[in-house]
Amino acid sequence: LIVTGGSVVVEGAGQGGAPMVVRDLDLRLGRLTTATVDQHDVAFAVEMAVYGTVAHVTGQPRGAGYALRVRARGVDVAALVRDVPVAALSGLQRGRGEIDAELLLVDGHLIASGHVRVAEVVLALPGGPTWLRADQLTAAVDHFDLTSGRGRITRLDLVAPALSLPAERATAMLAAVVARLRDHPEMLVRRVTVTRGTLSLERNGGARLEDVQLAAHAPERRGDGAW
Numbered sequence: 437l438i439v440t441g442g443s444v445v446v447e448g449a450g451q452g453g454a455p456m457v458v459r460d461l462d463l464r465l466g467r468l469t470t471a472t473v474d475q476h477d478v479a480f481a482v483e484m485a486v487y488g489t490v491a492h493v494t495g496q497p498r499g500a501g502y503a504l505r506v507r508a509r510g511v512d513v514a515a516l517v518r519d520v521p522v523a524a525l526s527g528l529q530r531g532r533g534e535i536d537a538e539l540l541l542v543d544g545h546l547i548a549s550g551h552v553r554v555a556e557v558v559l560a561l562p563g564g565p566t567w568l569r570a571d572q573l574t575a576a577v578d579h580f581d582l583t584s585g586r587g588r589i590t591r592l593d594l595v596a597p598a599l600s601l602p603a604e605r606a607t608a609m610l611a612a613v614v615a616r617l618r619d620h621p622e623m624l625v626r627r628v629t630v631t632r633g634t635l636s637l638e639r640n641g642g643a644r645l646e647d648v649q650l651a652a653h654a655p656e657r658r659g660d661g662a663w
Contacts (some may be wrong), residue, residue, distance in 0.1 A: 439463040457519050461486055487512040488532070501542025506550075509534040513554045522552075522582060526574060529567070530558035537577075545583045551576040561599075562612040570597035586622040596632045603639035627653040 442461040448454075462485035469478070479496040491508040513533050517525045537550025557570040572595040580587035601609055634646035652663050 437463075437465040437468060439469060456508075458486070459519065464660070487516050491535075498540065499542070504539040504541070505537075505538060507536050511535055513552060514558075522548075522575075525552065525554075525573075527562070528554070528557065529560055531556060531573065533549040534573075539582075545581050547587070548580045549578050550583050557597075561609065566599070566601060566609060568597055568599050570576050571595045584622070587624070589623065589625045591627040591629070592625060593629045594631070594633065596634075597630060598634040598636075600636040603637040603642050608636055624654065627651075 440462050442463065444458045446456040460560070462573070463482070464484065465482060477497055477596070481492075481494045483490055483492055485491075487508075489510040489512075490509050491506060493507075494505045496503055506511065510532060511534065513525070513531045513535070514528045514536070516535075517528045531554035533552065533554035535550070535552050537548050537552070540547040540549075552575050554573045554575075555571065557573045557599065559573070560566070561568055561570040573591075574593040576590045578588040578590045580589060628650070629652075630648060630650035633645075633650065635645040635648060637643045654663055
């Protein structure tokens, strides 16, 4: 079975009830079998050309749900995030990289564990038309619910990020980034690291910080919001 240039729309599965859309899908399946709806012990393995690369996907039952293992390199992660919203990567405008994750489908939820590594990142920040650029962004999640945005983001790593802000609006714009975490207490970000960062404040006689190194983490067993 071969599908070329296909699309899949899942109504109501995206952010805010929007449809989740997968476009430009090329799919090749071989050695097919049939199963009735009440058979839950069916496993599969496929390779499909999607988002500019070949993705390897396997699936098998696990408890009351169904587990999918997804591996891909050179994938257009920005296009994927537009179709399948991921809280840890919201605002991603450009970036290509690799995905190695397990997705558990259970009780209408999509639970993810694994990591995404993205190169040549352009990320739109909340609070204004401002873009963060970075050589690389790595996001790792552990039992993170892609449907509701709940769960653990075990780390966010930024390599050589560059951010330029108007000096008079810098505090408000950085506060808007922090507010995204504060307003979603069910989403725990465990650790954030920045390597070789650059921060510029634009104004007459403004400031420029170079080679910024930052590491911050939340206590594993204390839920008071401290870092």
